[in-house]
Amino acid sequence: MRALIPYKKENAKSRLSPILTRMEREQFVELMLRDVVCSLREAGLNDIDILTTSEYGSLAGLNVNFVIDSNDLNESINKYLEKIDQPVLIIMADLPLARPEQVKSIISSKEDVVIVPGKGGGTNVLFVKNPSKFHVRYYGMSFCNHCAIAKDMHQSLKIYDSFLLSTDIDEPHDIVEILLHGHGLSLEYAKEKFELESGRARVKLASIQ
Amino acid sequence: MRALIPYKKENAKSRLSPILTRMEREQFVELMLRDVVCSLREAGLNDIDILTTSEYGSLAGLNVNFVIDSNDLNESINKYLEKIDQPVLIIMADLPLARPEQVKSIISSKEDVVIVPGKGGGTNVLFVKNPSKFHVRYYGMSFCNHCAIAKDMHQSLKIYDSFLLSTDIDEPHDIVEILLHGHGLSLEYAKEKFELESGRARVKLASIQ
Numbered sequence: 001m002r003a004l005i006p007y008k009k010e011n012a013k014s015r016l017s018p019i020l021t022r023m024e025r026e027q028f029v030e031l032m033l034r035d036v037v038c039s040l041r042e043a044g045l046n047d048i049d050i051l052t053t054s055e056y057g058s059l060a061g062l063n064v065n066f067v068i069d070s071n072d073l074n075e076s077i078n079k080y081l082e083k084i085d086q087p088v089l090i091i092m093a094d095l096p097l098a099r100p101e102q103v104k105s106i107i108s109s110k111e112d113v114v115i116v117p118g119k120g121g122g123t124n125v126l127f128v129k130n131p132s133k134f135h136v137r138y139y140g141m142s143f144c145n146h147c148a149i150a151k152d153m154h155q156s157l158k159i160y161d162s163f164l165l166s167t168d169i170d171e172p173h174d175i176v177e178i179l180l181h182g183h184g185l186s187l188e189y190a191k192e193k194f195e196l197e198s199g200r201a202r203v204k205l206a207s208i209q
Numbered sequence: 210m211r212a213l214i215p216y217k218k219e220n221a222k223s224r225l226s227p228i229l230t231r232m233e234r235e236q237f238v239e240l241m242l243r244d245v246v247c248s249l250r251e252a253g254l255n256d257i258d259i260l261t262t263s264e265y266g267s268l269a270g271l272n273v274n275f276v277i278d279s280n281d282l283n284e285s286i287n288k289y290l291e292k293i294d295q296p297v298l299i300i301m302a303d304l305p306l307a308r309p310e311q312v313k314s315i316i317s318s319k320e321d322v323v324i325v326p327g328k329g330g331g332t333n334v335l336f337v338k339n340p341s342k343f344h345v346r347y348y349g350m351s352f353c354n355h356c357a358i359a360k361d362m363h364q365s366l367k368i369y370d371s372f373l374l375s376t377d378i379d380e381p382h383d384i385v386e387i388l389l390h391g392h393g394l395s396l397e398y399a400k401e402k403f404e405l406e407s408g409r410a411r412v413k414l415a416s417i418q
Contacts, residue, residue: 057371095267102370117372120382121389121407143389161311163326166372173329179331198330198349 001086001107002047003040005064006073007033009056013058019172019207020193030059031185032096032169037062038184039152043103045089063128063167071139081131090126090136096186098125105160112155116165117143124165130155176205210295210315211256212249214273215282215303216242217233219226228381229418230282231403240394241266241305241378247393252312253296260285282347286416299335299345305387305395307334307374314369321364325374326352333374385414 011022011102012029020028022062037048048064089107091098106114106127113134116125121200124141128134133153137145149158167177169186178190199205220231221310229237242259255290257273263277278285286299298316300307315323315336317329319350319355325334332351337343342362359366376386387399404413 031350117341117390120385141389141405152277160369161372163375164370166375176329180350181326196330202330 002049002068002084002089003045003089003091004049004051004077004080005033005036005091005093006051007071009051013170015093015171016169016175019175024193026188028092028186030056031189032060032064033093035096035186036079036091036093037064039098039103040089042100043107045103046070049141051080064181075134078139079137081128084131086131086164087127087129090128092124092168094167094168094170095106095110095124095165096184097167097181099164099183102160102162102165103205109160111157111158113150113171113205114158114160115143115146115150116160116162118166118168122168124131124168125160133137172205177204210254210298211293212254212256212298213258213260213276213289214245214300214302215286216261217261217332222303222379223311223382225378225384228384228414233402237398238302240398240407242268242302242373243271244304244305244393244395245263245300245307248307248312249300250270251296252316255314256313258289258298260289261332281343286347287344288338290344290418295338295340295341296336296338299337301333301377303378304333304376305378306376306390306392308373308392311369311371315357318367318369319365320367322359322372323367323369324355324359325369325371327377331377333377334369341414360395381414388414 008028009026013025016025030129040048049067050064051067051069053070055068068081105127112129114127115123118124119141121141126146133155134149147157164181166176175190175194178186179196193208194205195208197204218235218238220321224232225234246257258276260276260278261275262279264277276289315334321338323336326334327333330350330352332347332355335355342364343358356366384399384403387395388405402417403414404417407415416418
């Protein structure tokens with residue numbers, strides 16, 4: 001079994017630019033990636049491939065493999081799936097709330113395909129037991145795409161229900177969830193820069209001056 | 210074991226007013242409540258109390274009890290907890306994605322208190338085995354409040370991780386999740402009024418003309 005983590009560092013997470021500079025965002029995505037890798041390892045998943053357009057020397061300490069591909073996300077993942085002949089967990093790098101418990105539970109599912117939906121129709125984690133019988137179609141309503149693909153390919157399907165894994169960090173208010181439910185390097189980083197502001201409604205993010 | 214559902218109909222869900230009239234919102238919250246009640250019953254929870262400021266005749270068919278209390282949410286729930294001597298599941302009425310599986314899993318937990326966090330520090334579901342040893346403090350960072358109260362009262366605590374139960378329907382984009390992951394009356398209603406618009410990013414809501 002392997003894990004595949006699509007990862008982009010250059011000018012990543014542009015929707016966080018109102019609160020983090022480009023350099024900070026690039027630092028932050030690396031810390032989130034490190035937290036994800038750490039949770040995978042704690043769940044016993046040690047063969048980890050980072051899918052990216054260029055190798056990042058600074059990640060050397062992570063002891064991961066790089067799959068360098070300059071194609072579109074879907075094309076490069078589908079090329080990857082064609083080549084491997086073992087189960088694969090495709091997990092996004094911006095899911096620092098991922099915990100080993102959830103990862104273990106997903107990779108031990110009896111179903112052929114497990115989909116963890118993100119907010120707004122996304123696919124945050126995808127577990128594929130038979131890569132030759134699946135292909136991906138990210139972007140837009142990818143959750144629906146992946147359900148349909150599993151059905152078309154006669155693969156049994158499980159939808160895995162997780163708030164932590166549904167929380168990809170895209171916008172400033174998502175960092176609230178790191179401060180509330182996070183751990184590791186991304187929590188440390190978020191705590192250095194932000195604090196929670198509480199009123200009657202949902203908690204808000206405030207910058208630490 | 211009982212369930213308690215705080216419910217407000219008059220001018221409910223004002224943040225949905227850009228897309229639903231007052232009358233539509235009042236109709237919609239009742240349908241969401243009915244879906245929640247249905248999931249509770251399917252999970253075997255039949256003693257259901259609706260906490261509200263005034264009795265709603267139109268809910269008669271639901272076969273629920275009314276607890277009428279004009280006090281603040283926290284005050285009225287704490288008064289309720291003082292009176293009962295059995296485990297209680299406090300679940301919000303705006304959680305139409307709730308499914309019997311999750312409810313069953315929560316009420317069969319071995320811990321004294323189970324908290325299901327909502328987005329932004331909220332508490333969407335709260336299971337309290339020993340009502341005399343707990344009190345609530347909703348609003349603001351209620352998730353943190355409830356964790357602290359469980360600790361102070363020496364009650365063992367479980368945080369239950371669920372995307373479906375973290376999704377309270379407050380804002381227009383939350384209705385996207387009903388269209389994607391919903392069921393029952395609220396899904397039917399949402400499908401009558403809205404459709405999904407898909408691009409490369411998260412799915413958006415569009416009104417059906």
